[in-house]
Amino acid sequence: MRLYLVTSNEHKYQEAKKILEDLDILFLKAPIGKFEIQADSLRTVAWSAALHAYKILREAVVVDDSGLFIEALKGFPGVYSNYVFRTLGIEGILKLMRNVEDRRACFKTALAAIVPPLDVVLEGEVCGTITSEPLGKGGFGFDPIFVPEGERRTFAQMSVDEKNKYSHRARAFRLFARWLKENFKL
């Protein structure tokens, strides 16, 4: 079976590839861009991106959409995390969180896949807290200000393998691997 991941992020592709490596599939990066709609739910964004990709490729596709949801900011930056990272950046988030006591936040991923004749939407989540200053140089995006529950270090202070123990995206892809195994006997 050929399965296409729709992403322009090589890092995401390698991470997912590692999680799916035990399965008997040819896992490829799709030759098309991810089509993103504006919606308040990651599931909706991921699902329409999967539909769009499947309509063009007519082969098994998987897409993920992720975001950081900060409790005290009513879920902001949420589905628009990439855009907010590029405009306000980490500094902007820390400014919004200045003097805010409730530091709870969750990283979430929705993964949508069309693997004929089946479809699936799965979620991965990791909750934790927002720091008051950036720490660490690893990871990407808002990793330097996020500490997962049960840890004292930010995602940016961890190795890739350590981060993957907790990561929302890795969790969603592990669920997906299990789903593929169960439904397609791979």
Next chain:
Amino acid sequence: MRLYLVTSNEHKYQEAKKILEDLDILFLKAPIGKFEIQADSLRTVAWSAALHAYKILREAVVVDDSGLFIEALKGFPGVYSNYVFRTLGIEGILKLMRNVEDRRACFKTALAAIVPPLDVVLEGEVCGTITSEPLGKGGFGFDPIFVPEGERRTFAQMSVDEKNKYSHRARAFRLFARWLKENFKL
């Protein structure tokens, strides 16, 4: 000619209707929702919403997409102004702008229309400054913190007619009215 405006905002519809009232067209609110993609440009968002609506309705359609672009925040909240208004709100924007000297910002609208056999994308813009506190009770969205150039009052302190003298959206719709007149002899 029948022309459909794709919006769920009755206020926007009435405003546009007033601007187009001299033309010999039947101006209606489209019976479908606005389909919004994630893109960094209002033009792209408006244009794909127009394509989507035209594909369904097969009649002349017009859609606008608007946002507030703050210079010191690299254009944030921009195309995602609605979402940011619902999450961070006016208070969040003022917090981000605390101690920021450069208060320049522009409200922008992109209007996309498909009026067979022609297409058009037009823009309207009004620049001004962000206040340090909300003023006035009129308008909607970020109106209470925006003062257009040449004024001392915020959009929320003006009557609808006064606001329409400056408004980005009204400017785009006036250009559109002229375009319709010139191209369709209405």
